[in-house]
Structures are given as structure tokens and as C-alpha cells.
Amino acid sequence: MLELLKEPWPWYVSGPIIGISIPLLLILGNKMLGISSSLRHTCAAVAPFNIAFLKYNWKSEMWNLFFVAGIFLGGFVGGVLLNNGEAVKISEATIADIQAMGIQSFEGLIPADIFNWQTLFSIKGILIMVLGGIMIGFGSRYAGGCTSGHAIMGISSLQWPSLVAVIFFFIGGLLMTHFIAPFIYQL
Amino acid sequence: MKNIKFLLIGVLFGTVLTKTEAVSWFRIQEMFRFQSFHMYGIIGSAIAVGMLSIWLIKKFKVKSIEGEEILIVDKQFSKGQIIGGTIFGMGWALSGACPGPLYALVGAGYTTILVVIASALLGTWLYGYFKPKLPH
Numbered sequence: 001m002l003e004l005l006k007e008p009w010p011w012y013v014s015g016p017i018i019g020i021s022i023p024l025l026l027i028l029g030n031k032m033l034g035i036s037s038s039l040r041h042t043c044a045a046v047a048p049f050n051i052a053f054l055k056y057n058w059k060s061e062m063w064n065l066f067f068v069a070g071i072f073l074g075g076f077v078g079g080v081l082l083n084n085g086e087a088v089k090i091s092e093a094t095i096a097d098i099q100a101m102g103i104q105s106f107e108g109l110i111p112a113d114i115f116n117w118q119t120l121f122s123i124k125g126i127l128i129m130v131l132g133g134i135m136i137g138f139g140s141r142y143a144g145g146c147t148s149g150h151a152i153m154g155i156s157s158l159q160w161p162s163l164v165a166v167i168f169f170f171i172g173g174l175l176m177t178h179f180i181a182p183f184i185y186q187l
Numbered sequence: 188m189k190n191i192k193f194l195l196i197g198v199l200f201g202t203v204l205t206k207t208e209a210v211s212w213f214r215i216q217e218m219f220r221f222q223s224f225h226m227y228g229i230i231g232s233a234i235a236v237g238m239l240s241i242w243l244i245k246k247f248k249v250k251s252i253e254g255e256e257i258l259i260v261d262k263q264f265s266k267g268q269i270i271g272g273t274i275f276g277m278g279w280a281l282s283g284a285c286p287g288p289l290y291a292l293v294g295a296g297y298t299t300i301l302v303v304i305a306s307a308l309l310g311t312w313l314y315g316y317f318k319p320k321l322p323h
Contacts (some may be wrong), residue, residue, distance in 0.1 A: 005206070011228030014207030018229065019236025026244060027270050028192050030251040035286045041310040053315035066190040068199015071287055072294040076197065078205025079295020088208050094217040109205070109292065110283065111211040118295040128281060129299060133306025134313065135278025140286065141314040142271025142321065144262060150272075151230055151285045154262055156237030161264035165272040170219075172276020177219035179258060181281055 006084040022156055031063055034138035036151035037069040079109065101185040124187040141149070143168070201291045208289045212283030219280050265323040272313075278310075 025031045042065070044058035071175060087106045095106070100173075101106045105112040120124035140146040151169070154162020207228055208214045218226035244248070244257055251257055279285050282303050284292060289307065292300040314321075 009203065009207040011207065011225050012232060014209070015229040015232030016236045018200065018233035019204045019240065021196055022237040023240035023244060024196050025193075026259075027249065027251055028196070030253070030255050031193070032259065035290075036307075036311075039286065039308055040315075043306055043312045043315065047312060049277050051312075051315045051318075053318050054312070063190050063193045066193040067197040067200075068287075068290050070194040070198075071200075071201035071290040071309070072205070072281075074198045074201020074203070075205050075210065075291030075294025076296075077294075078202040079210075079234045079291065081274060082202070082206055083295075083319075088211045088213045088241075090213045090217045090224040093222045094213065094220060097220060097222075098213070098216055106213070108297075109208065109210055109295060110297055110300075115212075117299060120299060120302060123212075128304045129302045132278045132282030133303035133311035135274050135287065136284075137278075137283060137307030137310025137312075138301070138314045139273070139275025139278055139310070140307075141311045142267040143262045143275050144265070144267055144271070146275060146287075147230075147279070148287055150262070152233050152237055155234050156242050157259050158238070159262045161262045161268050164264065165268040168269050168272030169276035169279065172273035172278075173219045173280040175273075176277040176280035180277070184281065186234070 006082050008084075008086075008089065016154065019156070022153060025067075029063060031067075033153040034145055035068060035071070036137075036146040036149065037061065038064050039137050040141060041065055048139070054105060091149070101182055103185070122187075127184050127187070139172070201285070201294060204287055205291050205295055210288035210295070211286060215280065215283045224247065267321075267323055 022033050035153055041058040041061045044054040044056060048054040059113065088109065103111045103113055114128060120129055143150065149166040150162040155166065204210050208231060209226065214226055217223045241259065249257060286307065288306050289300055293304065
């Protein structure tokens with residue numbers, strides 16, 4: 001059983017479990033799935049200054065911080081305790097494309113030749129880790145949600161603004177992947 | 188502690204995201220190149236189960252365990268879904284992770300991702316700061 005759990009979980013197992021988190025949160029807590037809001041609550045708790053957007057009772061949203069703390073622990077369960085030590089089995093075409101971006105490390109969940117502390121202190125590292133992070137935080141809040149709140153919760157509850165958001169998530173992602181990232185990764 | 192249940196749902200969520208490799212930079216590359224069905228299968232089947240669950244909850248007027256009526260707040264449309272959505276998508280593809288996977292990756296031991304999270308916090312703060320000046 002443990003050996004089976006250590007294998008990568010196929011989409012038809014993981015997708016439905018992710019979907020089940022929606023009724024779990026609704027029934028057990030009357031909460032709507034959303035992850036990027038945790039970033040807003042943290043800002044409101046740590047550095048609200050005089051910003052209207054960050055002045056609200058973040059303590060009443062504490063559940064969300066517990067939820068993301070759980071995701072962090074889940075990362076440890078999935079990524080350390082249940083780690084089988086094998087590389088992610090992506091398609092041959094993707095391997096070729098990624099190699100063309102100058103990446104040689106295919107171990108683990110993310111490429112070690114990009115995500116390390118030396119690379120962080122370079123233009124490439126700052127763009128990928130810092131600028132990318134800023135865009136994730138800024139964009140998700142501007143859009144009112146991220147992949148969880150819009151793509152999964154929003155579309156599941158048939159909210160058309162969420163569908164619009166997801167379409168533009170993909171437009172942005174495709175523009176970056178095909179036209180901009182190849183240059184940044186080869187800096 | 189009434190919040191422990193949310194922590195536990197988070198553990199389940201994070202474990203699944205990690206074991207199905209949705210947190211993997213490599214899988215995000217593959218997804219945005221349309222070279223595998225994997226990520227689309229995850230998102231699509233999660234939506235299918237979510238949609239069915241919400242339909243059942245509404246149809247049978249299921250109450251929360253506290254006996255409250257279950258509240259699903261409508262998302263309001265704004266230009267943010269277009270402009271912010273595009274910016275988010277670009278960040279997602281550049282760093283190779285969205286917020287859920289960022290937390291899970293730190294748990295899995297990838298410490299440089301803390302920098303991405305700190306930057307995402309800064310981005311969120313900057314949005315709050317510039318919000319009055321941005322088109323909505």
C-alpha cells in the first residue's frame with residue numbers, strides 16, 4: 001500500500017480528491033476554497049499601514065491561514081514522506097523544449113539549476129523567483145483569485161467572471177511560456 | 188480548536204497536489220505547451236466533482252455541520268479578471284507555480300520557494316497600495 005502511495009498519483013485520482021475539498025470546506029466550515037487570499041490576510045496582519053484594502057478583520061479569516069499551513073504540511077507528506085525519488089515523468093517533447101531553455105537538471109519537482117540560492121542572486125534568478133512571485137501576488141489579487149478560487153471553486157459554482165479570469169490566466173501563461181520565458185531562462 | 192479541521196483539509200489538499208505533481212515546474216511547462224493531458228485532467232476532474240457537489244448541496248439544501256445555510260458568494264466581474272488574470276498567468280508560467288503549490292513546495296523542502304512567496308506577498312501588498320489608481 002505504501003509503495004502504491006509513493007507512486008505519482010494519476011489525474012483521475014487526484015483531480016476528484018481536489019474537487020472533494022470544495023464540499024468538505026463548504027459543509028465542515030461554510031468556507032469557499034481559495035488560496036491566494038491567504039497572501040492578503042498575511043499582508044493585513046503584518047503590514048496594513050494605511051491601505052484601505054488591507055484594513056479589515058483578518059482574524060476572522062484565520063481559517064484560511066490554517067488551510068494553507070495544512071497545504072505546507074501536505075507538501076512535506078507528499079514531497080518527503082511519500083517521495084519515491086524518481087524524476088517527474090513529463091513527455092519527451094517537453095524534455096526537449098526544457099533542455100532547449102538550457103535546463104539540465106530533471107531531478108525532483110522543480111529544476112535545481114534554476115531554483116538555488118546562487119541563481120537567485122542573478123538577473124535570471126531575480127526575474128524568475130522575485131518578479132514571477134510579485135506577478136503571482138499582484139495578479140491574483142487584482143483578478144480576485146487564483147487557480148483554486150477561480151478555476152476550481154469559481155467555475156464549479158458556474159460564475160462567469162471566474163471563467164473570464166481563467167481564460168486570461170491561460171492567455172498570460174501562454175504568452176510567457178512561448179514568447180518571454182525562453183529568453184529569461186537563457187539569460 | 189475549530190480551525191484544526193481546515194488544517195487537516197489543507198494537509199489532504201497539499202498531499203494530493205504534491206503526489207500528483209501539480210506542484211511541479213516541469214508539469215506546468217508541459218501544460219502550457221499542451222504536451223500532456225495530465226494537468227488538464229486534474230483541473231477538469233476537480234471542476235467536475237466540485238460542480239456536482241455544489242449542485243447536490245443546492246438541490247438538497249444541505250446545511251453546514253453547524254446548521255447554517257451554505258453560502259456561495261458570487262464573484263463580481265471587473266477589469267481585474269482580464270488585466271490581473273493576464274499578469275497572474277504570466278507569473279504562474281514564469282515561476283512555474285501558483286499559490287497552493289508554492290506552500291506545498293516549501294513543505295517538500297524547496298527553500299528558495301520562500302523567496303517566491305515573499306515576493307507574492309509583496310505583489311499582493313503592491314496591489315493594495317495601487318488599487319485606487321488601477322482600472323476596475
